[in-house]
Amino acid sequence: MTAEDKTNETFQPRIVTFLCNWCSYGAADLAGVSRMPYPPNIRVIRIPCTGRMSPKFILEAFRRGADGVWVSGCHPGDCHYIAGNYYARRKFTLFRDLMNYVGLEPGRLHFSWISSAEGEKFARVATEVVEAVRAVGPSDRFAKQRIEVA
Amino acid sequence: MDKRTEKIREIAKRLLSEDRVDVVLGYGPGTVPLRNAPLFARTPEEADKLIWDSNCRINLANFLPRTKERVAVLAKGCDARNIVNHVVEHQIKRDQVYIVGVPCQGMLDPEKVQQREGRFIESAVESDGDLTVSGPGFETTLKLADVLRQNCQTCVHRNPPVYDELVGEPVPEQTDIDRYADINDLLGKPDGERYAYFQNLVKDCIRCYACRDACPLCYCHVCFVDEHMPQWLGKSVDPHDVLTYHILRAFHCAGRCTDCGACEAACPVNIKLRQFTRLLEKDIQERYGYEAGMSLETLPPLTVYRPDDPQEFIK
Amino acid sequence: MADMILKKNALGDFLKSLSGSYETFGPKQEDGEVKFAPVDGEVLLDYQNSRLSPKNFFFPQSERMLEFSADPAAEDAFVMKERPAAKQARLLFGIRPCDAKAFAVLDKIYRNDQYTDNYWFDKREAATLIGLACNRPCATCFCTSVGCGPFHEEGLDVLAVDLGEDILLKPLTDKGQKALDAAGGLAAADGKAAASVEKLKGEAEAAIQSKVAVDKVAERSVMELYEADHWAKVAQRCLNCGVCTYVCPTCHCFDIQDEVSGTAGDRIRNWDSCMSWLFTMHGTGHNPRPDKTSRVRQRFMHKFKYIPLKRGGDIGCVGCGRCVAQCPVNIDVRDVVRDMNA
Numbered sequence A: 001m002t003a004e005d006k007t008n009e010t011f012q013p014r015i016v017t018f019l020c021n022w023c024s025y026g027a028a029d030l031a032g033v034s035r036m037p038y039p040p041n042i043r044v045i046r047i048p049c050t051g052r053m054s055p056k057f058i059l060e061a062f063r064r065g066a067d068g069v070w071v072s073g074c075h076p077g078d079c080h081y082i083a084g085n086y087y088a089r090r091k092f093t094l095f096r097d098l099m100n101y102v103g104l105e106p107g108r109l110h111f112s113w114i115s116s117a118e119g120e121k122f123a124r125v126a127t128e129v130v131e132a133v134r135a136v137g138p139s140d141r142f143a144k145q146r147i148e149v150a
Numbered sequence B: 001m002d003k004r005t006e007k008i009r010e011i012a013k014r015l016l017s018e019d020r021v022d023v024v025l026g027y028g029p030g031t032v033p034l035r036n037a038p039l040f041a042r043t044p045e046e047a048d049k050l051i052w053d054s055n056c057r058i059n060l061a062n063f064l065p066r067t068k069e070r071v072a073v074l075a076k077g078c079d080a081r082n083i084v085n086h087v088v089e090h091q092i093k094r095d096q097v098y099i100v101g102v103p104c105q106g107m108l109d110p111e112k113v114q115q116r117e118g119r120f121i122e123s124a125v126e127s128d129g130d131l132t133v134s135g136p137g138f139e140t141t142l143k144l145a146d147v148l149r150q151n152c153q154t155c156v157h158r159n160p161p162v163y164d165e166l167v168g169e170p171v172p173e174q175t176d177i178d179r180y181a182d183i184n185d186l187l188g189k190p191d192g193e194r195y196a197y198f199q200n201l202v203k204d205c206i207r208c209y210a211c212r213d214a215c216p217l218c219y220c221h222v223c224f225v226d227e228h229m230p231q232w233l234g235k236s237v238d239p240h241d242v243l244t245y246h247i248l249r250a251f252h253c254a255g256r257c258t259d260c261g262a263c264e265a266a267c268p269v270n271i272k273l274r275q276f277t278r279l280l281e282k283d284i285q286e287r288y289g290y291e292a293g294m295s296l297e298t299l300p301p302l303t304v305y306r307p308d309d310p311q312e313f314i315k
Numbered sequence C: 001m002a003d004m005i006l007k008k009n010a011l012g013d014f015l016k017s018l019s020g021s022y023e024t025f026g027p028k029q030e031d032g033e034v035k036f037a038p039v040d041g042e043v044l045l046d047y048q049n050s051r052l053s054p055k056n057f058f059f060p061q062s063e064r065m066l067e068f069s070a071d072p073a074a075e076d077a078f079v080m081k082e083r084p085a086a087k088q089a090r091l092l093f094g095i096r097p098c099d100a101k102a103f104a105v106l107d108k109i110y111r112n113d114q115y116t117d118n119y120w121f122d123k124r125e126a127a128t129l130i131g132l133a134c135n136r137p138c139a140t141c142f143c144t145s146v147g148c149g150p151f152h153e154e155g156l157d158v159l160a161v162d163l164g165e166d167i168l169l170k171p172l173t174d175k176g177q178k179a180l181d182a183a184g185g186l187a188a189a190d191g192k193a194a195a196s197v198e199k200l201k202g203e204a205e206a207a208i209q210s211k212v213a214v215d216k217v218a219e220r221s222v223m224e225l226y227e228a229d230h231w232a233k234v235a236q237r238c239l240n241c242g243v244c245t246y247v248c249p250t251c252h253c254f255d256i257q258d259e260v261s262g263t264a265g266d267r268i269r270n271w272d273s274c275m276s277w278l279f280t281m282h283g284t285g286h287n288p289r290p291d292k293t294s295r296v297r298q299r300f301m302h303k304f305k306y307i308p309l310k311r312g313g314d315i316g317c318v319g320c321g322r323c324v325a326q327c328p329v330n331i332d333v334r335d336v337v338r339d340m341n342a
Helices: A024-033 A055-063 A084-101 A119-136 B003-017 B077-088 B110-116 B181-187 B191-201 B210-214 B239-252 B262-266 B274-288 C008-018 C097-109 C118-125 C174-183 C191-207 C215-219 C222-226 C231-236 C243-247 C292-310 C322-326 C333-341
Strands: A015-020 A042-047 A068-073 A109-113 B023-029 B036-041 B071-075 B097-101 B123-127 B130-135 B138-143 C004-007 C023-030 C033-038 C062-069 C090-095 C127-132 C158-162 C166-171 C254-261 C264-271
Touching: A015 A024, A015 A119, A024 A042, A024 A068, A024 A119, A042 A119, A055 A068, A055 A084, A055 B239, A068 A084, A068 A119, A084 A109, A084 B181, A084 B239, A084 B274, A109 A119, B003 B023, B003 B071, B003 B097, B071 B077, B077 B097, B181 B191, B181 B274, B191 B239, B210 B262, B239 B274, B262 B274, C004 C008, C008 C023, C008 C166, C008 C174, C033 C090, C090 C097, C097 C118, C097 C127, C118 C127, C127 C174, C158 C174, C158 C191, C166 C174, C166 C191, C215 C292, C215 C333, C222 C292, C231 C292, C243 C322, C292 C333, C322 C333
Parallel strands: A015 A042, A015 A068, A068 A109, B023 B071, B071 B097, C023 C090, C090 C127, C127 C158
Antiparallel strands: B023 B036, B123 B130, B130 B138, C004 C166, C023 C033, C062 C264, C158 C166, C254 C264
């Protein structure tokens, strides 16, 4: 199936995507100027570094109804701020394990290291992420639609 | 009187009369059965009221951040680890706190006692491993070992790892303890069941924040629940907000929690809060080989990194 | 309005017959604790009190006050609307006299010369309370010291007394009488029953172990109590956690927030606690109660001095003892009041 065919599927997931400014955002730009197709379901938020990521952001995205969340940054060792992604890696590991434990469906939360030269990898991972989230279905467990009180 | 009570009073009186500390932080008898209260002894007379028994559940390290005084603190294994944590996180200077370590064999869980022996307990007396509870028309003796808190039953750090003075001899550490049997059990279930389990676990939460306020780790000037612009979660008992609160608070304790159980002890509706924090404790031990508060030299796991940290899930 | 007798083994049927006209609630044992829950015949009689107070029935922890559409295209965008409340008549069986007295105190607080809180009164007026007198008060109870008692009638519609094999039902208001008439199956009480009640009442009052004098608190001026030097000592171990305010039957403070989600919005009222630093935080950054001691002092002053001054003598505490049982650091209100009264 091409990227076009996939947009004709009924369920279009909405995936909040956090990209680090120096590497993964650049990769997204490169994928764009190189006209590499990938599904349009990702909604990008640019952050200076994955070290800026906080579990609050990921939870907030799910609470607002995101079907999936994807965080991508520089490869370990290549962080523009030297060590931001090293600290982020530990946070991601623990938070992902915690969210899995409390019942977040596998396939909703994704992480990757994509350098600004890897436009092709960006398009490929974006497609993988979108399909994984599409397979899980619309978000219902952690989304707060409207307050549930008497 | 428990031998440790005598020794504690002697130590406290000595520290105060030598002006080594301004206040000795320990436990005094509570006004209800099965409950002790924190006691701030500033004079030798007040120090004579200090006691030690199986109701010393409160984590006294909670009172340390932002104190300006020189404090001596009575600390069980878990509490001492929290004090170490405070020093490492620069919440108190090492020379400001005098750790009076108390090797601990477990504190009892009043809920367990209550569930075993009816509802109207009016008095509870300990002696030699037995607990005698009595109320209108009944008196029963239980074995303390049967009514210990769950974290005490699975404790592997009964002796304070860092201390200035120890009350009595170290006690043997428990071996062959599987601290995470129930966590692993949960992890083996389908994600839908886990979600339902956690929703059910916190359904009675009344957002009183007693767990946060009893926890020594929660010393932020502005807690994330009180942040606005953006406001991360609502203040009501909406089930999503309740679960968000517990998930985020547990994460803030990652790599710092010593499983002291102060949160569960403080909760007025008996929520088994440690089900959240223990997953992270297990994860951190397995992935980074770290246990909170064991040494003044080791830094908490989220403040350091190794180039070869696990990342099997990162694409 | 005459006293009636119900055979104890007919209690289940009595409640079942009422569940036709009322949504019925009573004390039940759930997960090892006593809660007020919907009953269908079976109810607990042998208990002391619920862990949380029943104020939730009239003052829910979280309540939707108003709703609105946040859709800018809608004609009624941002117009606050009340959601029509299901005004189902409720019957609460087994409320203790202390909790009922607390309702009576809150009635005075939620209605003043300028404003009536309809969120409280709508539910209060639609509910009938059948209280159960305490034959065996808790060890932490001190109701007789604060203008209440194990057989106190204020705030109730019917007072029930467990006589052993029978239950005496004493209607106190028209609402109460209406409930008894609706139930049926009751016999008139005789002099013997009345004598039993008096005897049980005397025994219960004598069984209350905690006595707390509050006379000097009433006499002393606000500033004298405020500037006493025992407050710092009490506050030393307070965690400012708020458990006391949440389990207390007379605590009534709340916070209102609007929550918008997509195109729907709600104005929500949540319980709030004076134990929180945020409670008195001004928008300017100034906080009139900036430290723990001032917040702890405020709580006890409010209950034992400010409320009696403003509400004609009624003390803002009913002696139920829940805060004593639940405070994680065992701050005992009885000891604090003794210090205030010393």
